Amino acid sequence: MLDQLEMFIALAKLQHFGKAAEELGITQPTLSTRIKNLEEQLGVKLVFRGSKFGGLTPEGQSALVWARRITADARQLREEMRFSRNGLTGxxxxxxxxxxxxxxxxxxxxxxxxxxxxxxxxxxxxxxEILSMIENLEVDAGITYLDNEPTGRLSTEPLYREKYMLICSESSAFACRDSVGWDELGSERLALLTPENQNRRIINGHFRDAGVTPDAWIESDSAVVLVANVEQGDWLTILPADIARFLSQGKALRLVPLSGNIRHPTVGLVAPYREPHTPTLQALLKQAARLSEGFD
Structure with a gap:
């Protein structure tokens, strides 16, 4: 039944028999048959079927919660046994x-x-995406924002607080400044992360607080792309200090702190709340705690 539960979880996540079968590496008829077998074993209908996937039934929604729990428990059991034999592996x-x-x-x-x-x-x-992947057992943990996020029943370990830097070329009018106000950037040519990124939503909030609207001429889901555009053209970007320093190192760029009433959201490690955690995940949480000692 465990294999069937994992198939059911994949189907619920992708909401498409063909896509779920492809992800699982099986044929669509095989997936459909295994889901029907699971329904027969449980004695309830889990999926609305028509010409295509029609969603989960109320019983299917309830079964999904149990499927995730049982699958996670089974994975933890395997890791516990592996740890007793070989120490931390996997x-x-x-x-x-x-x-x-x-x-x-x-x-x-x-x-x-x-x-x-x-x-x-x-x-x-x-x-x-990180919260969804944790819920669907696609990843074991995540590093994400801990403030104002629907983290639910998660174990969390703070790592750092974001501090923002303007990245500009050496020839920019801002290059020699000690700091720059958010209100000064409203009409500038900005390269920013795409709106689905929480970092972009935080930055937009700072601009709103300053009474201006950012003019994002370039948007990307990659910080590397943003910095490359600043290096190659007359653009400006805003990134957290640590990754800004890393990506600007060795380039003809300047980092200038942002001034004003700035919020510094906390970023940390998150993992499904379980007592106890698997040995490997517990070791990762402890390492995060050591790395973040005295974080600011």
């Missing part, structure tokens, strides 16, 4: 907001030093 999958990738690298490097037999997969995703 793989951790972590989804990370784009602006926290440098912090993810710090965390993964420190974690790997202490746990060399654990493989790590780091994925760049938006904050909304």
């Amino acid at each position: 793989q951790l999958r972590v989804a990370v907001i784009p602006t926290a990738l440098t912090w993810a690298a710090q965390l993964s490097a420190k974690f790997s030093e202490s746990n060399p037999n654990v493989r790590l997969t780091l994925l760049s995703r938006t904050s909304i």
